[in-house]
Amino acid sequence: MDKESYGLSDKQLAELDTVFASDSFSGKRVVISGGGSGIGKAAAWLLARLGAKVLICGRSYEKLMAAIKPMQEMGLDVGCKTLDIRNPEKVQTFFDEIMDELGGLDVLINNAGGQFPQPAIDFSPNGWRAVIDNNLNGTWFMMQAAAQRWRDAEKPGNIINIVTVIDRGMPDIAHTCAARAGVIYTSKTVAVEWAQYGIRVNCIAPGIIASEGMRVYPQEAVDEFPRSNPMQRFGSSWDIAQACAYLGGDASQFMTGEVMTLDGGGRLWGELWPYKKPDYFKPS
Numbered sequence: 001m002d003k004e005s006y007g008l009s010d011k012q013l014a015e016l017d018t019v020f021a022s023d024s025f026s027g028k029r030v031v032i033s034g035g036g037s038g039i040g041k042a043a044a045w046l047l048a049r050l051g052a053k054v055l056i057c058g059r060s061y062e063k064l065m066a067a068i069k070p071m072q073e074m075g076l077d078v079g080c081k082t083l084d085i086r087n088p089e090k091v092q093t094f095f096d097e098i099m100d101e102l103g104g105l106d107v108l109i110n111n112a113g114g115q116f117p118q119p120a121i122d123f124s125p126n127g128w129r130a131v132i133d134n135n136l137n138g139t140w141f142m143m144q145a146a147a148q149r150w151r152d153a154e155k156p157g158n159i160i161n162i163v164t165v166i167d168r169g170m171p172d173i174a175h176t177c178a179a180r181a182g183v184i185y186t187s188k189t190v191a192v193e194w195a196q197y198g199i200r201v202n203c204i205a206p207g208i209i210a211s212e213g214m215r216v217y218p219q220e221a222v223d224e225f226p227r228s229n230p231m232q233r234f235g236s237s238w239d240i241a242q243a244c245a246y247l248g249g250d251a252s253q254f255m256t257g258e259v260m261t262l263d264g265g266g267r268l269w270g271e272l273w274p275y276k277k278p279d280y281f282k283p284s
């Protein structure tokens with residue numbers, strides 16, 4: 001399938017079925033980084049449809065505005081703000097502003113991130129740094145800024161970090177595996193440190209998801225990705241959005257420090273990163 005067609009349309013996002021009650025997020029305020037596309041946009045649609053007041057952020061104002069327009073036209077309570085999560089000062093200002101504007105915060109979904117595929121042996125120092133800075137440092141700045149405000153206001157909080165499946169590593173994206181491992185183990189650690197403040201921290205590890213994010217990979221790679229799990233297919237951004245609704249809601253209130261994997265079983269069976277495997281790894 002042509003990777004340009006990957007991702008859910010606004011019509012689909014407005015109509016897809018969900019198992020969650022239509023008012024299950026009413027009164028909740030949710031921030032989603034990277035909510036202008038893909039998984040983050042699907043989560044914004046779902047949680048807003050379930051009654052949440054949602055604010056999405058990302059680096060491109062045009063992308064954010066294009067994402068929220070159809071949601072607002074449906075009467076959903078969704079806004080946006082530009083933010084580069086890699087800038088800790090801007091992250092602090094962002095949280096000061098949104099705490100004011102939303103009147104508090106209940107759920108933070110750290111979804112912004114990405115990487116480029118390259119054999120690790122050829123990473124430039126800056127290429128390595130860019131991915132670590134985005135996926136590990138940026139996520140951390142967001143987590144810490146939210147937690148500080150929840151602690152100081154003596155309010156509970158809930159953090160969901162979108163990572164990736166790193167159990168067996170992943171050839172060609174070693175930088176992201178390093179960053180995501182950092183996020184997962186930071187999350188497990190602060191889930192313990194922050195339980196005293198009523199703050200929960202969990203991660204979601206998606207396998208291959210047919211989102212707009214796939215457009216950054218060559219078509220030949222995307223054609224091969226279904227071989228990365230025993231279901232031999234892509235998952236949907238809606239699958240991940242529904243996992244966000246579970247972790248962001250009351251049904252998961254006794255869960256913290258966990259990684260929820262949605263990868264069609266790819267952690268257990270499948271060709272990790274099947275694209276351009278060197279001959280060395282092919283069956284003889």
Ligand SMILES: CCCCC/C=C/C(=O)SCCNC(=O)CCNC(=O)[C@H](O)C(C)(C)COP(=O)(O)OP(=O)(O)OC[C@H]1O[C@@H](n2cnc3c(N)ncnc32)[C@H](O)[C@@H]1OP(=O)(O)O
Nearest residue numbers: 113114115116118124126127130134208213214216228273
């Ligand atoms: C089985 C399959 C599982 C798949 C699992 C995961 C799937 C997904 O995550 S899908 C979502 C994908 N979405 C994205 O990846 C978002 C797009 N990616 C990015 O925005 C970039 O990759 C970024 C994270 C590195 C952005 O950083 P930025 O600082 O904007 O990057 P710069 O252009 O300034 O470059 C910094 C540095 O990185 C080198 N570089 C960037 N792209 C590549 C590339 N394709 N190949 C090699 N090197 C790259 C760039 O050259 C710079 O280094 P220097 O040249 O040494 O300065």
Ligand SMILES: NC(=O)C1=CN([C@@H]2O[C@H](COP(=O)(O)OP(=O)(O)OC[C@H]3O[C@@H](n4cnc5c(N)ncnc54)[C@H](OP(=O)(O)O)[C@@H]3O)[C@@H](O)[C@H]2O)C=CC1
Nearest residue numbers: 034037038039058059060084085112113164208209211213
């Ligand atoms: N699709 C997949 O198969 C998988 C995806 N993931 C992860 O899930 C998350 C969502 O991916 P997906 O929706 O597929 O891809 P997208 O590329 O569509 O989403 C990434 C979003 O993050 C935003 N973003 C990136 N860097 C920054 C930054 N520094 N500051 C603020 N926003 C930023 C982008 O917006 P902008 O560029 O405008 O800032 C974009 O909206 C990513 O972290 C991705 O790595 C993990 C496993 C598998």
